[in-house]
Amino acid sequence: VLYSSFYSVKKNHIIFIVNCCHCTERPKVKVSIKPAQHVFRGETVTLRCDIDGEGVTSWEYRWYKDGSFYSSSELQEYTFSPVTESDAGKYSCYGAERGGSRRSQHSDAVTLKVSDRAQTVLSVSPQKWLTEGDPVTLICEVYSSSTGWTFSWFSVTASPGNRYHYQLLSDSSRGAGGNYTVSSAALKHTGVYVCRAERGNPAYNTTYSNTQPVWVTGVSPQVSLVISPSRTQHFTFVSLSLSCEDQSNSDRWRVRRYTENEQWEDCSSLLWASQTGSTCTFIFTFTSNTGVYWCQSESGENYHPVNITVHYDVILESPVHPVTEGDTLTLRCLYKFTTPQNLRADFYKAGSLLQNQTTEMIISNVSKSHEGFYYCKHSERGESPKSWISVRGETVDQKTLLKSVLV
Known part of the structure; x- marks a missing residue:
């Protein structure tokens, strides 16, 4: 209840004295968005208007979008199902007591961002x-x-x-x-x-x-991918053979390839290649033959992946199978169009120089720390592609032998 009185203090000046009985501060309001303020086209999005007011049994909720009146409802929540890009904007709300005179404050605006399909x-x-x-x-x-x-x-x-x-x-x-x-x-x-x-x-x-x-x-008891010549990098325009061999000499395995552009391919679909039984043979190799090759069973099991790279000039000779801890690793740099073949090169692991101006790099007593990507580089001929060298733990036979020697 408001009432006022006024008194004339001096000419042309009036002082109002306002008296207030039972005045209370307007309730505070907060807007929330579920599931998030950044959503994607097609989601179900709910705006919720929470009014911190006592003594009011029911509110009419009035929604504003980008500062303009948008909608009113007796429901505390407003739902977009599904939400679209046109629903994006800044939303706020305030409440008016239904059947009464109370009003809430106006909430701060929250921004709803709607993007295309989530990735x-x-x-x-x-x-x-x-x-x-x-x-x-x-x-x-x-x-x-x-x-x-x-x-x-x-x-x-x-x-x-x-x-x-x-x-x-x-x-x-x-x-x-x-x-x-x-x-x-x-x-x-x-x-x-x-x-x-x-x-x-x-x-x-x-x-x-x-x-x-x-x-x-690793070493698979089911099957092994045998490569001839036995290395992971090969020159262009040479023959190459990949064979999936198991103990029973069965033909239930086939050679498959996965490329950098996310394609699965059978050997028989590759250029100048053919599949006979479990053997894939290339009459001529091309740089496009680069990819990861593995043996796949009839039931879809995948074993023995090898990253085969075909390069035109300089390649790294490295082992196809994982190197066992404690063994010796030998890497060589090979050149297609150079005589003699024993040119000196630099050897790198993950971009760090390990050994320079040598015909081969030998690492004795290999450990897990030696695992990584290796390549070689010649000052004039260029550098080889990178090859991953795997290192596995000692085999059971090695451990048994070592134990017997110690005893």
């Missing part, structure tokens, strides 16, 4: 080339958004024509964390992976992420 990004840590027993983590993130997502991981296979098939990892638990970790990688983990995220109710799903390969090297 998930998959990365591998610490690296995609592993040796048996190494830990590996698949990290799934939603580009430019981090609120309220749950994640799932899938292995990917491709049928002829590169039609993708996704298989949910049976041992992956969906959760708020975007990491899927394998504490000890096994040969069976060799493959190509994607992830996907979802949030909200009803659930909104992102598209599948980019593909990420994981290559696990």
Whole structure:
């Protein structure tokens, strides 16, 4: 209740005295957005207007968008289902008591940002080339958004024509964390992976992420990829043979390739190549033959991945199979158009110079720390591609022999 009185203090001046009984401050208001302020077209988005006022049984909620009246409702929440780019803007609200005279304050505005379809990004840590027993983590993130997502991981296979098939990892638990970790990688983990995220109710799903390969090297009892000549780098315009060999000499294995542009290919589909039984033969090699090759069983198991690089001039001669701890590693730089072949070169690991001006580099008593990418460089001929050198632990036979010697 307001009432006032006035007194004339001096000519042409009036002083108003305002008296207030039962006046209270207007209730404060806050606007919130679920699931997040940054959402994607197709999601269900809810605006909520919370009024911190006592003694009012019902409010009429009045919504404003970008400073202009937008909508009014007796409901505390306003929902976009589905939300579109046109719904983006700055939203605020205030309340008016239904059947009464009370009014709330006007809330601060919150910004709703609506983008096109959400994109998930998959990365591998610490690296995609592993040796048996190494830990590996698949990290799934939603580009430019981090609120309220749950994640799932899938292995990917491709049928002829590169039609993708996704298989949910049976041992992956969906959760708020975007990491899927394998504490000890096994040969069976060799493959190509994607992830996907979802949030909200009803659930909104992102598209599948980019593909990420994981290559696990080791000695497989099932099958071995035998390469002739026995090295991972090869010159152009030479013959090359890749054969999947198992103990029973069966033909149930085939050679497959994965390229940098995310294509699965059979040996028989490659230029100047043919598949006979479990053997892939190149009559002539080309730089386009570069890729990761492995042996795949009829049931889809993947074993023994090898990164084969075809280069025109300088290549690094390195072992195809993982090197066992304690053994000796020998690397050589080979030249296609040079006589004599024993030119001196510099040898590098991960960009760091290890040895310079030598015909070969020998590392005795190899340890896990020697694992990594190696290449060689000649001052005039150029440098070779990089090759991954895997180092695995001692075999059971080696440990038994060492134990018997010590005893």
